[in-house]
Amino acid sequence: MAIAYLGLGTNIGERYKNLRDAIDLLSKNPEITIRKKSQIYETAPYGKTDQPNFLNMVIEVETHLSPTNLLYYGLKVEEMLGRVRKEVWGPRIIDVDVLIYEDLELNIDDLTVPHVEMHKREFVLEPFNEIAPKVVHPTFKKTINELYKELKRGVMDY
Template sequence: MAVVYLGLGSNMGDRRDNLESAIQKLDDHEAIEVVNRSSILETEPYGKTDQPNFMNMCVMIETRVSPLDLLEVALSIEHDLGRVRKEVWGPRTIDIDILLYEDLELSLDELNIPHAEMHKRSFVLEPLSEIAGDVVHPGTGRTIEAMRRALEAGETNV
């Protein structure tokens, strides 16, 4: 079983229920088990700021699903929970990002692992450090907690 970390966010509808529904759908998948979860944080929007605040969190899963198949599972859950992709960084009922998949480094048009922007996003690093602070980012060689502290100190080129 592969250990994978996912970032979840919602800023439309019942945000907390959207997060809980996504976690339940992940856990209901026959080849995925949700084994840990962070606290839920309320955060300001990133990128496109003229929209409602988000609720963000991270989960740790164990899975037999390949990275590309996991992306399909995530996209399917987003669709099932009403996500419509109208604009980049726009409002959404649910967003599920694959942050880390074991120590894999993958760069494809449709998927980058580790997530290419996670080191710039406190709404990712803060909840991720809560459940995976000692995990080493395969691209930087730094722990998630060290990356969180660096971002907090104003460093974005980790």
């Protein structure tokens, strides 16, 4: 069994329900066990700012799925909840991102682990820090807590 961290986000429709439904669908997969859930954080949009605020959270899962199969199941959850991809950083019913999968570093066509932008995003690091501050980012060799503190101070050397 592997430990992975998923970021969940939503900014259209019934946002709280979207998060609950995503968690429910993830937990219905017999290869995934949800171990921890952060609080839900409301945040301003990132990248494309002319859209509604997001609700974001991070969950810790135990899984028998490979990193790519975990990604594909996350995409299936998005599809089941009605996500339509129209524009980068655009509004979405749900977003399921694989943030970290064990201490794996992977860069293939569909998936980069750890998530390539997570260290720049407070809406990821704040809930991640809540549930797993001591997890070490495989690339930067810093804990989530260290990355979060650096981001808050505006001191990032990567």
